[in-house]
Amino acid sequence: EVHLVQSGAEVKKPGATAKISCKVSGYIFTDYYIYWVRQAPGQGLEWMGLLDPADGETKYAPKFQGRVAITADTSTDTAFMELSSLRSDDTAIYYCARRIVSTIMDYLDYWGQGSLVTVSS
Amino acid sequence: DIQMTQSPSSLSASVGDRLTITCRASQSISTFLNWYQQKPGKAPKLLIYGASILKSGVPSRFSGSGSGTDFTLTISGLQPEDFATYYCQQTYSTPITFGQGTPLEIK
Numbered sequence: 732e733v734h735l736v737q738s739g740a741e742v743k744k745p746g747a748t749a750k751i752s753c754k755v756s757g758y759i760f761t762d763y764y765i766y767w768v769r770q771a772p773g774q775g776l777e778w779m780g781l782l783d784p785a786d787g788e789t790k791y792a793p794k795f796q797g798r799v800a801i802t803a804d805t806s807t808d809t810a811f812m813e814l815s816s817l818r819s820d821d822t823a824i825y826y827c828a829r830r831i832v833s834t835i836m837d838y839l840d841y842w843g844q845g846s847l848v849t850v851s852s
Numbered sequence: 853d854i855q856m857t858q859s860p861s862s863l864s865a866s867v868g869d870r871l872t873i874t875c876r877a878s879q880s881i882s883t884f885l886n887w888y889q890q891k892p893g894k895a896p897k898l899l900i901y902g903a904s905i906l907k908s909g910v911p912s913r914f915s916g917s918g919s920g921t922d923f924t925l926t927i928s929g930l931q932p933e934d935f936a937t938y939y940c941q942q943t944y945s946t947p948i949t950f951g952q953g954t955p956l957e958i959k
Contacts, residue, residue, distance in 0.1 A: 766948070776888075776896065776939055778948040792947040826895055837943035838886040838901035845895055 733757040735827055735843035742849045748815040751846045753827035760808040761785040764830035766839055767801060767812045769823040777823075781830065782810055817850045824848075854878050854942050858951035864959045869930045873954045875923045875940035884944035887916055887925045890953075891936045899938075900925065932958075 738752040753765065767779040780791035784803040791799055800813045810827055825846050828839035855878040865871050875885065883903035888896035898907050900916035903923055913928045927934055935958050940951040 775953045776941070776950040778946075778950070781946075790946055794947075828895075831901075832943075835883065836902040836905070837884055838898060838941075839888075839896075840898050840901075840907070842895035842897070 733829065733841045735829060735841055737825075737827060737843040737846045740847040740849070742851065743817050745818055745850055745852055747817050747850075748813060749817060749821075749848045750811055750813040751825050751827075751848070753810040753812070753843050755808050755810070755829070758829075760803070761805060764832065765801070765803070765810045766828045766830050767799075768826045768828060768839075770826070770845075771820070771823040774823075779812070779814075779825075784810065814848075817848075819850050822848065822850045853947055854881060854945060854949055856940055856942055856949050856951040858938075858940055858954050860954060861952070863954055863956045865930055865956060866959045867930055867932055870926070870928045871930065871956075873925045873938055873940075875918075875925070875951050877921045877923075877942055877944075880920045881942045881944035883919050884942055885916075885918065885923045886941045886943065887914075888939045888941065889934075889936045890939065896939060 734756045736754050761784045765782045769777050779795050780801050782789050782801040789801050798815050802811045827843040829841045831840050857876045859874045885903045887900040890896040899910050904916045915926045937953045937955045939953050
């Protein structure tokens with residue numbers, strides 16, 4: 732059975748860096764891309780970026796370019812999302828999700844449980 | 853960026869109702885359109901992908917249609933467990949974008 736298990740909640744001060752992990756199980760980690768999506772309190776879903784664990788290739792949303800880094804540790808089947816220079820409006824739940832892609836479809840079939848990052852002085 | 857606009861912005865309905873949520877893309881996205889359901893405090897769950905393909909295990913009362921710029925999610929015979937927020941998502945091009953969400957509440 733596929734599982735994505737994320738690290739716990741974090742409280743950070745403005746300007747700090749948050750690093751969230753996403754440990755997968757139940758499938759071959761390097762066979763599927765990982766997406767990161769965030770959701771501010773009471774708001775909608777926002778795509779942050781994606782990672783190909785097979786070769787480390789990444790693509791980031793322009794909004795986060797320069798502040799986000801998504802990496803993988805294939806020895807532990809874990810993906811990481813690091814967001815730096817945190818601001819109060821980065822307070823959100825951060826989700827990882829597994830991507831299924833083909834020539835005619837592209838979707839997220841399994842999601843982590845979410846990790847709350849609170850940015851507060 | 854491709855903008856995704858859902859309507860209505862919120863919805864109130866009763867158990868047993870049939871309802872439709874619409875999602876419009878700012879440019880053609882073929883059928884690279886997915887629908888997710890999210891309940892409070894939970895991660896989103898995939899309902900429909902490729903605009904009209906029901907994910908295995910999702911009840912058949914959910915259906916999707918559309919291509920190009922206009923898409924619909926229909927729920928036929930609302931059940932109590934269907935009251936949630938629904939999001940469309942385009943994966944035609946990056947940045948991937950979501951609709952703003954449609955909360956479905958009990959009337």
